[in-house]
Amino acid sequence: MARAIPAQVVCANHLIEGDAIWFTGTGWCRSITKAQVAETPEAAQALLALAQAGAEDARAVSLYLAEVAITPAGPYPTHFREIYRVRGHKTHPQLHEVS
Amino acid sequence: MYAYSEFDRDFLRARVAEFRGQVARRLDGSLSEDEFKPLRLMNGLYLQLHAYMLRVAIPYGTLSGAQMRALADISERWDRGYGHFTTRQNIQFNWPRLSDVPDMLEALAEVGMHAIQTSGNCIRNVTADHFAGAAAGEVEDPRLTAELIRQWSTDHPEFAYLPRKFKVAVTASEQDRAVIAFHDIGLRLRERDGEIGYQVVIGGGLGRTPFIGKEVRDWLPKRDLLAYLEAILRVYNLGGRRDNKYKARIKILVHETGLEELRAMIEAEFATGRRLLGDVSPEVIAQIAKGFAPPAFRDDPVVPFSPGPAFRSFLDTNLHPHKRADHVSVTVSTKPIGGTPGDVTAAQMRVLADLAKQFGYDELRISHEQNVILPHIHYNDLGAVYEALAQAGLATANVGLVSDIIACPGLDYCALATARSIPIAQQISTLFGDIDAQHDIGPLKIKISGCINACGHHHVGHIGILGLDRAGVENYQLTLGGDGTEDAALGDRTGPGFAYDEVVPAVERLIHAYLAARETTDESFLQTYRRVGLAPFKAALYGERDAAAA
Numbered sequence: 001m002a003r004a005i006p007a008q009v010v011c012a013n014h015l016i017e018g019d020a021i022w023f024t025g026t027g028w029c030r031s032i033t034k035a036q037v038a039e040t041p042e043a044a045q046a047l048l049a050l051a052q053a054g055a056e057d058a059r060a061v062s063l064y065l066a067e068v069a070i071t072p073a074g075p076y077p078t079h080f081r082e083i084y085r086v087r088g089h090k091t092h093p094q095l096h097e098v099s
Numbered sequence: 100m101y102a103y104s105e106f107d108r109d110f111l112r113a114r115v116a117e118f119r120g121q122v123a124r125r126l127d128g129s130l131s132e133d134e135f136k137p138l139r140l141m142n143g144l145y146l147q148l149h150a151y152m153l154r155v156a157i158p159y160g161t162l163s164g165a166q167m168r169a170l171a172d173i174s175e176r177w178d179r180g181y182g183h184f185t186t187r188q189n190i191q192f193n194w195p196r197l198s199d200v201p202d203m204l205e206a207l208a209e210v211g212m213h214a215i216q217t218s219g220n221c222i223r224n225v226t227a228d229h230f231a232g233a234a235a236g237e238v239e240d241p242r243l244t245a246e247l248i249r250q251w252s253t254d255h256p257e258f259a260y261l262p263r264k265f266k267v268a269v270t271a272s273e274q275d276r277a278v279i280a281f282h283d284i285g286l287r288l289r290e291r292d293g294e295i296g297y298q299v300v301i302g303g304g305l306g307r308t309p310f311i312g313k314e315v316r317d318w319l320p321k322r323d324l325l326a327y328l329e330a331i332l333r334v335y336n337l338g339g340r341r342d343n344k345y346k347a348r349i350k351i352l353v354h355e356t357g358l359e360e361l362r363a364m365i366e367a368e369f370a371t372g373r374r375l376l377g378d379v380s381p382e383v384i385a386q387i388a389k390g391f392a393p394p395a396f397r398d399d400p401v402v403p404f405s406p407g408p409a410f411r412s413f414l415d416t417n418l419h420p421h422k423r424a425d426h427v428s429v430t431v432s433t434k435p436i437g438g439t440p441g442d443v444t445a446a447q448m449r450v451l452a453d454l455a456k457q458f459g460y461d462e463l464r465i466s467h468e469q470n471v472i473l474p475h476i477h478y479n480d481l482g483a484v485y486e487a488l489a490q491a492g493l494a495t496a497n498v499g500l501v502s503d504i505i506a507c508p509g510l511d512y513c514a515l516a517t518a519r520s521i522p523i524a525q526q527i528s529t530l531f532g533d534i535d536a537q538h539d540i541g542p543l544k545i546k547i548s549g550c551i552n553a554c555g556h557h558h559v560g561h562i563g564i565l566g567l568d569r570a571g572v573e574n575y576q577l578t579l580g581g582d583g584t585e586d587a588a589l590g591d592r593t594g595p596g597f598a599y600d601e602v603v604p605a606v607e608r609l610i611h612a613y614l615a616a617r618e619t620t621d622e623s624f625l626q627t628y629r630r631v632g633l634a635p636f637k638a639a640l641y642g643e644r645d646a647a648a649a
């Protein structure tokens with residue numbers, strides 16, 4: 001499923017919530033599956049620049065590129081760090097409901 | 100404990116108001132992220148993998164019941180109902196929203212707490228022996244010194260932009276429970292000819308390049324403390340490297356300059372500085388001392404009792420001798436079997452606050468081992484304290500044992516992490532869950548860091564575990580024989596690292612190798628390691644043949 005050239009997406013944190021968000025090409029979303037994929041290094045730089053240009057207005061901070069594989073459900077990270085980010089916090093399910 | 104003056108309260112209120120303004124300007128767009136980031140860091144606010152994190156200082160690890168209760172309220176109102184106690188006597192809230200942080204800081208200020216200097220290249224929260232003021236064998240309460248340093252270092256304009264962060268720890272006994280040998284400056288109060296002064300150790304540190312601190316003064320008269328600290332910091336401020344952040348800590352300056360030369364520079368600076376900076380005013384000292392006056396200890400005669408088996412094992416591991424024979428310090432483990440080291444829920448915080456109030460002269464401590472301490476408990480109250488702790492899930496009888504693990508947040512929270520550390524701690528704890536078996540294994544300190552920064556103190560674990568990213572896969576390096584006490588030692592690398600699924604079985608093999616090698620049941624893991632060396636442990640880890648090759 002993974003392509004020869006690692007595809008990339010732009011991820012960030014939301015300014016107020018602090019949680020992980022991904023760039024869709026026009027805005028930001030909380031699911032990586034809707035992220036815009038760049039398939040060449042040049043496209044990735046262009047995508048990052050585009051995301052950065054609108055980051056202030058969109059309240060996106062701490063932007064960077066992350067490698068993904070293309071799956072039937074959409075892009076999914078290849079590196080474990082990004083996989084954990086996508087999966088969300090796991091070690092404390094019992095404490096996780098906001099009371 | 101130290102009581103805030105009107106000056107302190109005004110200062111905190113002003114800081115909160117200032118940060119509130121900064122957040123508002125960030126939210127309305129008048130501050131950019133690049134402008135705002137250093138401002139939030141100065142107020143202890145980090146951005147992690149899944150959320151912000153607010154790091155709050157617990158100076159020298161001391162908390163009152165009211166402060167603990169405030170932490171509980173804050174965690175429920177603005178976070179997820181729990182807090183995380185760290186190796187630097189801080190508490191971290193892992194889920195705040197940016198817009199709520201000014202309110203959190205205001206609630207903290209109400210009880211004299213803050214997040215100032217918990218981040219950035221400044222003098223950080225000063226830590227101390229967690230049994231300070233309670234332990235037998237102290238020459239003086241080390242918190243008097245820690246508080247003096249706190250007052251001097253807070254907002255000290257000359258040292259706000261050091262080459263790198265700067266950490267100071269203080270102890271006042273021969274046993275080092277404050278890890279002073281691994282701080283930028285470690286201070287030990289000692290007595291000589293009826294006078295109290297300091298041993299001063301500099302250049303210790305963990306992280307990428309660990310060093311054991313070196314003694315720069317075996318004796319410093321008490322009155323010279325601040326002038327001497329200024330001399331060290333001034334020499335470091337000018338000489339510390341700013342070209343490479345990995346070489347910017349004072350440990351590198353000590354290493355590259357050499358202790359003798361650096362000592363001469365410090366002494367020269369001290370000779371001048373001491374003339375300019377007068378002695379600390381006796382009123383300030385007296386004011387501080389008033390804040391740490393011992394409580395009015397109860398004098399009731401101790402009534403003997405006969406504990407049941409579970410209470411018995413709690414008494415075996417969770418007590419520490421008190422300077423008074425009728426009292427004892429109780430360590431409350433934040434490491435339930437399979438739990439996250441250092442995490443305490445709001446409900447548990449309230450139980451601890453209540454116990455402190457009812458039985459503990461309203462005093463609590465946080466240890467660098469991420470546990471909570473009730474420093475002064477009368478023997479007659481132990482049963483009631485134990486019962487209440489047990490009901491709150493806080494009576495795990497594992498202090499100093501295999502499941503009393505230090506673990507940094509790792510990749511479950513931290514943006515710098517290269518691997519997970521909490522799940523490793525949880526699995527080891529679960530594997531050795533049986534308390535009797537743990538008591539049989541005896542004293543054993545396992546310390547886990549999720550990256551080379553070593554926030555989990557892995558270099559000084561009897562078994563140290565360092566999580567790394569090896570070609571896109573989590574990989575764990577093991578070290579053996581580290582020691583953060585007065586017998587300071589850095590752990591020895593065992594050899595190639597282990598994958599995520601292999602590391603817990605590897606730790607299990609190490610422990611079995613120890614059980615096979617120990618001469619008596621009284622010989623601890625560390626003692627056995629020091630006697631037999633790395634070879635049998637390597638054999639257990641890698642097999643006989645690989646061990647010879649490794």
Ligand code: HEM
Pocket residue numbers: 145147152184185186187191263264266304305306307344345348506507508513514515552553554555556
């Ligand atoms: C956002 C989370 C954290 C970040 C960004 C962070 C960052 C760092 C960095 C960069 C270092 C290495 C500094 C150097 O050697 O120059 C370090 C060291 C250290 N940190 Fe953390 N850390 C975090 C969480 C923690 C936690 C949760 C603890 C306590 C459990 C902790 C305690 C320490 C200690 C004890 C050291 C090593 C001692 C030293 O050499 O200073 N940190 N940290």
Ligand code: SF4
Pocket residue numbers: 507508509510513514515516517548549550551552553554555
């Ligand atoms: S050791 Fe690394 S992973 Fe762990 S808290 Fe420190 S910076 Fe984060």
